[in-house]
Amino acid sequence: MASAFEDTPARLRALPSRLLTQVATHAQRLVTQGLAGADARRYHYALLATLEEFGPASQAVLGRRCGMDRSDVVATVNELAQREMVRRTPDPEDRRRNVVTITEAGIQALHQLDELLESLQDELLAPLSTEERDQLVLLLARLLEHHSRAP
Amino acid sequence: MASAFEDTPARLRALPSRLLTQVATHAQRLVTQGLAGADARRYHYALLATLEEFGPASQAVLGRRCGMDRSDVVATVNELAQREMVRRTPDPEDRRRNVVTITEAGIQALHQLDELLESLQDELLAPLSTEERDQLVLLLARLLEHHSRAP
């Protein structure tokens, strides 16, 4: 995204949807690049965190828990399995399913990513005070909750 | 984006960068679909608004004013010119430049898009009070300003 060398029209500057997408673009770039430095992607972190928090699960469940499409779960699990951060084993109780389990290496990697992400959040929210950060998170969470209900 | 049928891990739910991108995705879909109903895209609105607010300008200036890549300006001006909402005329004072001017039809379309976008913002921010909306906009604007400075 190009930075603003010239004035941006007021209508655009104050448009909430635009502010959201612009800031999100910066956030995305920041995080994507940061994670790339650790040879990881956002989906990697999402899956690892979900696995550590809720334990082993099928790919479909993983997808629902972190809001990913099933096909993207497949690709991400492939990558994580190749790095030996997760194991994918057929579920004997339901032969349609694969059970994905986090490994010791996966847990270690996750903790490193935790630290990395925390510093990235700091960079992202640099101009805001602690209270303001909490405010922002609260507002966003309410919006997200509202929009991820129903159709 | 899939909605959350199952619990999302706390680490993801509270991650500002993730909240931002998730909400932005919803916002983007909302606005994109809304504008599509009016046979328009976000770039169309950005250019039309910039033209009405600052008057005729070269494509390069337009791009800088609304944070678009020059190549995307070309495509957008093509589309707007085809709809006769803008005119693209060579600048006699600098033969490298095209001067882009909004037409009467463009102004009318812009005003319709203004209304449409306002209702879309309302839908996007539905769960927030007026004060909360202002808070959110303020916080986002500060973040954007901070991150669109310097490299």
Next chain:
DNA sequence: TTGCCAACGTTGGTACTGCCAACAATATGA
């Protein structure tokens, strides 16, 4: 039991966005 529908993993593909590189034409400054 059979038959039907749903869920699972997987593959392959789409649309949109935000970029970047290269080019020729033109302007500008040393």
Next chain:
DNA sequence: TCATATTGTTGGCAGTACCAACGTTGGCAA
């Protein structure tokens, strides 16, 4: 005058969030 910069334009690329289709497997009802 010559090097450098800017402009419009074309073409392409990577990442994200999807969707459709498929064969396999499970669950349920008749």
